[in-house]
Amino acid sequence: MNETSHLAATPWEKSEGTCTCCGRTSKTIWGDLSQDNTALAVYFVQWTVESSDHNPNFDFVLGPWGEGTLAENRVLVSLLFKPAADGGAFMIIDAEERLKAKRSICGRAMLRCEVVGTRFADEVFRLVDALWLTDPRMSEVQALNNGI
Numbered sequence: 837m838n839e840t841s842h843l844a845a846t847p848w849e850k851s852e853g854t855c856t857c858c859g860r861t862s863k864t865i866w867g868d869l870s871q872d873n874t875a876l877a878v879y880f881v882q883w884t885v886e887s888s889d890h891n892p893n894f895d896f897v898l899g900p901w902g903e904g905t906l907a908e909n910r911v912l913v914s915l916l917f918k919p920a921a922d923g924g925a926f927m928i929i930d931a932e933e934r935l936k937a938k939r940s941i942c943g944r945a946m947l948r949c950e951v952v953g954t955r956f957a958d959e960v961f962r963l964v965d966a967l968w969l970t971d972p973r974m975s976e977v978q979a980l981n982n983g984i
């Protein structure tokens with residue numbers, strides 16, 4: 837049995853704004869990733885429309901979610917997506933700069949060096965894969981690969 841088959845994204849909301857650096861439209865979508873009715877992470881994906889010099893941000897808040905759980909027991913992991921004609925690639929980054937807007941829902945931001953090469957990274961990439969395959973809104977981010 838494929839473990840990943842139970843892990844799926846549930847889209848919540850989306851918003852649109854203006855990129856502070858270039859004035860182009862920036863989009864944010866969010867939702868949760870759950871396995872067997874247990875939420876493993878809440879994710880936020882933010883990208884700037886028609887902008888090859890901006891890499892989309894993927895932020896995951898991992899840990900216990902739901903009634904009786906505490907924000908301080910969750911961590912933020914952030915990745916950049918680098919579009920490419922062959923499908924693109926994800927890179928784990930220091931999450932600190934992404935923490936500001938999410939301070940109320942997680943205890944701390946993970947550094948790249950705390951994640952890369954660990955079992956925790958395997959879990960993060962399992963979530964990334966599930967998000968990529970099961971949130972239909974990812975098609976807009978996936979389409980960036982064709983613009984390179």
Ligand SMILES: [Zn+2]
Binds near residue numbers: 855856857858890
């Ligand atoms: Zn910009």
